[in-house]
Structures are given as C-alpha cells and as structure tokens.
Amino acid sequence: MRLARIATDSGPRPVCLRDGRWHEVADPFADILTFTGPAHDVDGARLLAPSEPRVLLGMAHNGAPGDRDLPLQAFMKSARTVIGPEHPIVVDQRLGKVVVEGELAVVIRRTCRNLRPEDVPSAILGYAIGNDVTAVEQIALDDKLTQAKHGDGFTPLGPWIETDLDPGDVPIAVRVNGVTVAEASTEQLAWNVSEQLVHLTRYLTLGPGDVVLTGCPFTSGPVEPGDRAEITLDGIGTLSNPVRAL
Amino acid sequence: MRLARIATDSGPRPVCLRDGRWHEVADPFADILTFTGPAHDVDGARLLAPSEPRVLLGMAHNGAPGDRDLPLQAFMKSARTVIGPEHPIVVDQRLGKVVVEGELAVVIRRTCRNLRPEDVPSAILGYAIGNDVTAVEQIALDDKLTQAKHGDGFTPLGPWIETDLDPGDVPIAVRVNGVTVAEASTEQLAWNVSEQLVHLTRYLTLGPGDVVLTGCPFTSGPVEPGDRAEITLDGIGTLSNPVRAL
Numbered sequence: 370m371r372l373a374r375i376a377t378d379s380g381p382r383p384v385c386l387r388d389g390r391w392h393e394v395a396d397p398f399a400d401i402l403t404f405t406g407p408a409h410d411v412d413g414a415r416l417l418a419p420s421e422p423r424v425l426l427g428m429a430h431n432g433a434p435g436d437r438d439l440p441l442q443a444f445m446k447s448a449r450t451v452i453g454p455e456h457p458i459v460v461d462q463r464l465g466k467v468v469v470e471g472e473l474a475v476v477i478r479r480t481c482r483n484l485r486p487e488d489v490p491s492a493i494l495g496y497a498i499g500n501d502v503t504a505v506e507q508i509a510l511d512d513k514l515t516q517a518k519h520g521d522g523f524t525p526l527g528p529w530i531e532t533d534l535d536p537g538d539v540p541i542a543v544r545v546n547g548v549t550v551a552e553a554s555t556e557q558l559a560w561n562v563s564e565q566l567v568h569l570t571r572y573l574t575l576g577p578g579d580v581v582l583t584g585c586p587f588t589s590g591p592v593e594p595g596d597r598a599e600i601t602l603d604g605i606g607t608l609s610n611p612v613r614a615l
Numbered sequence: 616m617r618l619a620r621i622a623t624d625s626g627p628r629p630v631c632l633r634d635g636r637w638h639e640v641a642d643p644f645a646d647i648l649t650f651t652g653p654a655h656d657v658d659g660a661r662l663l664a665p666s667e668p669r670v671l672l673g674m675a676h677n678g679a680p681g682d683r684d685l686p687l688q689a690f691m692k693s694a695r696t697v698i699g700p701e702h703p704i705v706v707d708q709r710l711g712k713v714v715v716e717g718e719l720a721v722v723i724r725r726t727c728r729n730l731r732p733e734d735v736p737s738a739i740l741g742y743a744i745g746n747d748v749t750a751v752e753q754i755a756l757d758d759k760l761t762q763a764k765h766g767d768g769f770t771p772l773g774p775w776i777e778t779d780l781d782p783g784d785v786p787i788a789v790r791v792n793g794v795t796v797a798e799a800s801t802e803q804l805a806w807n808v809s810e811q812l813v814h815l816t817r818y819l820t821l822g823p824g825d826v827v828l829t830g831c832p833f834t835s836g837p838v839e840p841g842d843r844a845e846i847t848l849d850g851i852g853t854l855s856n857p858v859r860a861l
Binding site: 444599 | 757759820
C-alpha cells in the first residue's frame with residue numbers, strides 16, 4: 370500500500386493510492402484506513418513530505434565494512450529540515466562542501482519503547498526514501514553534527530510511504546543532474562532496520578510519524594546550487610529535489 | 616508578562632496571566648495578544664510545558680571556566696522529551712547515573728535564520744526554566760548524546776514563560792528533595808543568549824516555540840527514582856518534577 374501527503378486547497382491531506390488515484394484518509398496510522406471521500410488524480414497532485422516527524426534520527430557510520438565492529442550510534446536531526454519532493458535543498462556555500470546521502474527511511478507507526486525484535490514489524494508504518502543532506506566539512510568542526518546536518522531542506526523525504534517492502538536488500542541509486550554517482554543496497558548496512566529500532570528504543574521513545582534514516586552505504590555524492598539530486602529505491606520510487614543557494 | 620499552557624476540559628490552551636488569573640489567548644506568538652474569553656483560577660490550574668518545540672537544542676560545555684576558549688557547540692534533543700511541571704522524569708537505571716541540570720531556556724518567537732545580534736531580542740518570546748536531564752555515564756559511550764539525553768521526561772520545561780527578563784544574570788538554584796545541591800547564575804555562561812542564537816541560526820532555522828537550553832554553569836545534581844528535583848530561576852519561578860523508575 371502506498372501512503373502520501375498532498376497539498377489541497379483545503380490544506381495538507383493524508384492520502385492512500387487506490388485504483389490509480391490518491392484517496393483521502395482520516396488517519397494513516399490507523400489499523401484499518403477510513404476513506405473520507407475526496408480523491409485526487411495522481412497527475413498534478415502536489416506531494417508533500419509523507420510524514421511530519423516529531424523525532425527524526427539518522428544512523429551514524431552504518432554502511433562501510435567494519436562498521437558492524439563499532440557500536441550502533443544515532444544522531445538527531447531537526448524536524449524543520451524535512452521537505453517533500455521537488456522542494457529545494459538550500460546550500461550555504463560558506464559551510465563548505467555539501468553531499469546528498471540516499472537512504473532507506475523508516476516511518477514509525479505507534480508509540481514504542483524498549484522494542485523486542487519480534488515487536489519491530491508492528492511498530493513500522495512503512496518505508497520512504499530519505500536524503501540525509503550533510504555539510505561534510507562541518508563534521509570535523511562539530512562532532513555533535515549540529516552544524517553539518519540541519520540546513521534548510523537538508524532532509525528530503527518521500528515521495529510516499531510504501532507499507533509492503535522487505536527492507537533487507539533494497540537497491541539504492543543516487544543521481545546528480547541525471548548522472549549516477551552511487552549505487553548500493555540496504556544489504557550493505559552494518560546494522561539492519563530491526564537492530565536499529567531495538568537499539569534506539571532502549572534510549573528513547575519513538576512515536577507515530579517519527580523517521581529513522583537508516584544509514585548511507587556509500588550512497589552519497591556532492592551537490593552544488595543549480596544541481597538536481599535524485600534518489601531511487603527499488604520498490605518505492607524516486608525522490609527528486611533541486612539544490613539552490615541560501 | 617507571563618505566558619503558560621494549561622490543560623482544560625476542552626484540551627490544552629495557551630494562557631496569559633492578567634489580574635491574577637490565567638486568561639486564554641488565541642496565539643501566544645502574536646505581536647498583540649487576543650484574549651478569547653475564558654479565564655482560569657491560578658489555584659488548581661494544571662500547567663503543561665509552556666511551549667511545544669519542534670526543535671529543542673542544548674548548549675554543550677557552556678558553563679565552566681575555559682569554555683569560552685572552546686567553539687560554541689550545541690546538540691539536538693528529542694521534542695518528545697519535553698514535559699511540564701509535576702510530570703515525572705523517568706530514569707532507566709540500566710543506563711547508570713542520571714543528573715538534573717538547571718538552565719535558562721529561551722523560547723523562540725518567530726522563524727529566524729542568520730540572526731544578527733541586533734535582531735536577537737525580537738526573535739525571543741521569553742524565558743522559561745529548563746531541566747536538561749542527562750544519563751551522564753552514556754556520554755562516554757556515545758558522543759552524539761543520543762543515549763544520554765533523550766529519556767522520557769528528560770526535558771522538564773516551565774512552569775511558564777516570562778517575557779520580561781534580562782537573561783544576563785539570572786540566579787539558578789537546584790534542589791533535590793528540598794536540599795540545595797547547586798547555585799550559580801547565567802552570568803557564568805561562557806557564551807550568552809545573544810551569542811548562542813547568532814551561532815545557531817548560522818546553521819539552522821529556528822521557529823515559533825522552539826527552545827534553546829542555554830547551558831549548565833555547574834547547576835546539576837544526581838537524582839534517583841523517588842526523588843523530587845526543583846529548579847528555581849529568580850524572576851521566573853520554580854520548576855518541580857518527581858523522578859520515577861522506568
């Protein structure tokens with residue numbers, strides 16, 4: 370099933386794809402969706418970020434060989450960095466080089482704490498494409514990543530949430546201006562989605578709509594103002610965003 | 616002026632203290648408050664956290680001598696950690712020692728980016744008491760502070776927002792079970808409020824209701840389940856929270 374959020378003349382609405390159209394639903398987190406009536410053509414629908422997380426987390430060092438020898442580690446991202454498809458990633462060139470990072474994004478379904486592995490599937494609403502944009506030269510200046518990770522539009526999310534996806538081996542491709550700059554798979558993640566959520570919920574509570582960016586298995590590439598970044602995850606789709614200067 | 620949020624039978628409401636009662640207002644961030652009619656006695660009013668930040672930041676190493684020789688540094692906290700007065704700080708004893716940290720909390724009034732010093736006063740709605748609870752033994756295990764800072768109830772905030780306060784020299788007292796365990800002043804902060812907001816908004820956008828915990832000038836003390844932590848800031852009031860086990 371495919372869930373999204375679209376802009377309508379009455380404001381943002383959660384929607385579900387059915388019979389080729391986006392149908393408005395009451396609550397995308399409900400066990401059984403209630404369709405409220407209005408439907409929208411896919412062509413011309415203005416997609417927003419499919420979730421508005423209160424808590425947005427990214428996994429650190431989770432994609433290189435040897436990363437499994439390191440402890441799991443996560444960092445918080447500002448919820449204000451989340452944007453939808455086609456919204457601009459805003460680059461402040463004073464902060465140095467900026468890269469896009471194509472990642473599988475987990476969208477949480479319900480309040481969860483101290484998850485056991487067997488409880489993880491029911492805690493997940495679905496998966497979207499996440500782009501963990503990073504001003505990489507700031508990492509050495511600030512190990513808390515506050516300077517590197519929170520620029521405007523630094524977390525493109527979308528284009529929708531796919532609820533039926535096996536997260537274990539999802540091919541990821543990153544294109545800049547139409548040129549493929551990186552290809553990999555979630556199979557290369559050092560710690561998988563289940564292990565990540567068990568780890569995170571040992572330390573904090575996640576809730577409906579929260580998002581975990583699961584890590585970057587070398588799926589990154591540099592961008593500059595004027596570029597277009599596209600992340601494709603097989604089984605979900607393509608998330609495309611322009612890059613502009615601050 | 617004193618702004619708060621209270622629980623009513625119709626749900627949470629923003630309120631302003633006038634003539635000794637809490638009067639409901641339409642929008643606490645408006646330039647001129649609109650009073651919507653209902654008022655509530657101060658006695659018996661159930662105070663909530665006075666703001667629901669989308670972005671919650673804490674300042675690292677900002678209270679010890681020599682901290683001004685280090686670069687300004689901030690960390691994100693989960694917005695889900697915010698609680699109001701009398702709500703419990705929940706301690707997971709598996710994570711080791713937990714401390715409360717009494718701090719001046721800045722509440723942001725409007726969307727701001729790249730603030731100049733002269734723009735800072737108009738960007739601030741007011742000041743509350745913040746308690747930056749920390750599982751200190753986790754810091755050595757996770758320099759991103761995700762394991763240390765995000766427990767349930769780890770950011771008591773309140774009891775209200777005081778809009779008329781000079782943040783430069785606010786005495787802070789921390790009491791645990793009625794015993795004073797720390798006293799200091801915001802004068803001891805290495806980097807002041809204006810410098811903090813200029814720094815932060817170089818890297819990220821803040822918006823209405825966002826909160827910055829301005830740093831802990833040794834205003835901390837250990838707590839255990841069963842304790843009560845009280846933070847007093849002169850000119851604001853006292854924020855009191857019980858501590859319980861997970």
